[in-house]
Amino acid sequence: VIEIIIIDDGSTDSTAHIVTKYSSHDNRVRLISHKTNQGLSQSRLDGINAAIGNYIFFLDADDTITTNAIKSLYDTAIATSGDIIIGGARRITRRMGLSAPFFNPQRFFDKGTYCARQLLPQMLTKQGIPVNVWGRLYSRNLLISRFTDAEKSFMGEDMILNTRVFNSEAKVAWIDDIIYNWTMGGNSTLSPEIF
Secondary structure, X not given: OOOEEEEEEOOOOOHHHHHHHHHOOOOOEEXXXXXXXXXXXXXXXXXXXXXXXXXXXXXXXXXXXXXXXXXHHHHHHHHHOOOEEEEEEEEEEOOOOOEEEEEOHHXXXXXXXXXXXXXXXXXXXXXXXXXXXXXXXXXXXXXXXXXXXXXXXXXXXXXXXXXXXXXXXXXXXXXXXXXXXXXXOOOHHHOOEEO
């Protein structure tokens, strides 16, 4: 069962109305509203704390995923007992609508699973693993134990979260599918966060 938690972080558009309409017909859809903008980090933390599932996937409001993205990541998590499952991503330019590869796990990883701490240095290099949190499935228990407070004065929210969760003995696995469409030039930090 999938639950969809939408964080409306003080938006001034019709997000709350649209989500309420969907949630009235589908109990898997839930809305958390912030009266004022709390920032991306707090929005993610609120979503993590509200979730009841075993795994969490972050989807920024201006991005999309492929049809079988969640199933592919989840199947791999179950098969490997993984805590973090990394998928591939493509970059979409908002202005031109052009698509280009962003991260292809198959080109980076050469074995099935890794210890997260082993990969942490690769996240801190320019040609290493991207620091983004989207495009990955995380164990909810790992996030709850490692991401306990929101950083409100720093723009690198993804780096903070991943530095915390990868500094652990968590098991990391990957799929070679490109499952995430990252829209460059978007307004993610001011937009709803979907889990």
